[in-house]
Amino acid sequence: MSIFRALLLLLLLVGSQAFAATLSERTYKRLTTIHELMGESKYKEALKRLDELLPRVRKHKYEYATIMQTYGFAYAAQDKYKQAIEAFNEALKTEALPDRVQLSMRYNLAQLYAAVPDWKAAARAYEQWLVATEKPSADSYAFGATIYAQLKQYGKAIPKIKKAISLGKKPRENWYQLLLSMLYQKKQYSEAAQVLETMVAFWPDKKQYWKQLSGVYFTLKKNRKSLAVLELSRKQGFLESERDLMNLVNMYLLQGIPYKAAKILEKEMNAGRIERTGKNLQKLGEAWMRAKETDEALQELQAAAQVQKKGVLYLRLAQLYTDKENWNKVIELANQALSAGGLKNPGDAWLLKGMALYETGKKQGAIAAFGKAMKYNKSKRQASQWLTHVKAEGS
Structure with missing residues (x-):
């Protein structure tokens, strides 16, 4: 994790001055050499020197804590997170380091536990740090939100990411993404829509946010808004x-x-x-x-x-040709619909065929067709009316 290498650099820059007043001259000189080795990424040699120094400082709490802290940074810089955790915990156990240093180390611990990952331990370390710190930064709130999101404790995570967003000097897309994902998890779609409205304003070129906003509106049964967003997406070339x-x-x-x-x-x-x-x-x-x-x-x-070659399509064509009063076409298409099959109510096709036959003067054929339509419940009433009309006219 690059964060620990950055912290190591900070230790190397200010550590010597901070330790000079409290370490013995011998320990101070050796520790300075170790810091220089770590600054050159010579961790194997640095750890060897720490191992040699450790027995000499065990009886001096402050020096011991300082050495263990240095172990922690050396291990963390090599991505050996479990060893770094052990070292930092050992340093904290002494309670010998200044409050400011211990507080910073607790935050480092939370980051290390997250890297392992052990999210429950990360949460404990984070809370110990949070309760003691005066002005948590936006990034620290976002880190806390990430921890609780991993634990699926969204009730704790959501307020923290909102706090991070409110404190941030500029909008951070990954923070909004985290908030949005948790709102989805909790099915808080109204608030998710509000967040997405903000996201499309900040990042209008991200087509996925437009699609998500349309989808959320649809879930909320705001279909007109959903359609408007989709249409706007199309005009921007996102679909x-x-x-x-x-x-x-x-x-x-x-x-x-x-x-x-x-x-x-x-x-x-x-x-x-x-x-x-x-x-x-x-x-x-x-x-x-x-x-x-x-x-x-x-x-x-x-x-x-x-x-x-579907019966329903031939039937719809027959209905359209009925509107155009092209009766020969209606007869042809009704026959095709019946032949193709798959009709929910074949009586509709028989009805159209009967009407077309009647309109072309083929009354006997019409009577036969209406008789077929009578066999289906949905078309029985209309077929009966047509039969009555055709027979009455014939007499």
Whole structure:
């Protein structure tokens, strides 16, 4: 961890002066040499010198604590965190070092426990440091939040990361990310939306935040806001995958804006960003159908039907041709729908066929078709009415 090498550098810069007044001259000189070795990353030699010095200082609490602290920094600089923890704890146990030094070492301990990782021990060391320090920094609050987030103690972590954010001189993206992830964990979506609103303001080029904001709005049933954010994302070029673009199309359909859905789907198909599959062609045709754009709906549904050969598509085409009063086409498509099968209510196809046969003067055929439609509960009533009408007219 680079943090411990930075702390080691600080020790080397100020340590000699601090120790000079309290260490024996002999210990001071040897420790200065050890610091110089550590400054040159000669840790093996430094540790050897510390081992030689240690028996000479055991009876002197302050010197012993200082040596153990130096052991701790030497081990930490080599990423030997368990040995560093043992050394720092041994130094703290003496209670011989100045309060300021001990306080700093407790924070170092919390960092070491986090590096192992032992998050429970890190939390204990952190709290011991926090209760004694006067003005915790923004970074220290963020560190505490990280510890409690790892322990899944979000009730403790969230206030700390909020404090870090409030104290920070400039917005730190990773702090906002941590806060957001914990709000998701606690299902606090309203607050997550507020955080994401801030994040898209600070980092407007990060497309994932726009997508997340839209998703949170959707979870909160704020569908109009969700759609607005998605549309803004599209205009900024953030919706690149077919999945994202189809999500936008579906949102427009969900909000009852089929014309816009169809226009986007058509544009993205032409651009090659959405594949022209039977399923997508069907969706495009249905969107045009809901938008009352009959000619466009016919074109896309016919293309979809050629690919999928699905009864429901032939049925929808028959319904559209009914609106255009092209009765021969209705008969043809109703037959195709029945032949393809898979209809939830085949009676609908028989009804359309009966109506078309009646309109073309083929009353006996119409009566037979309506008779077929009578067999299905959902179409029975209409079929009965048509039968009554056709038979009455025939008499």
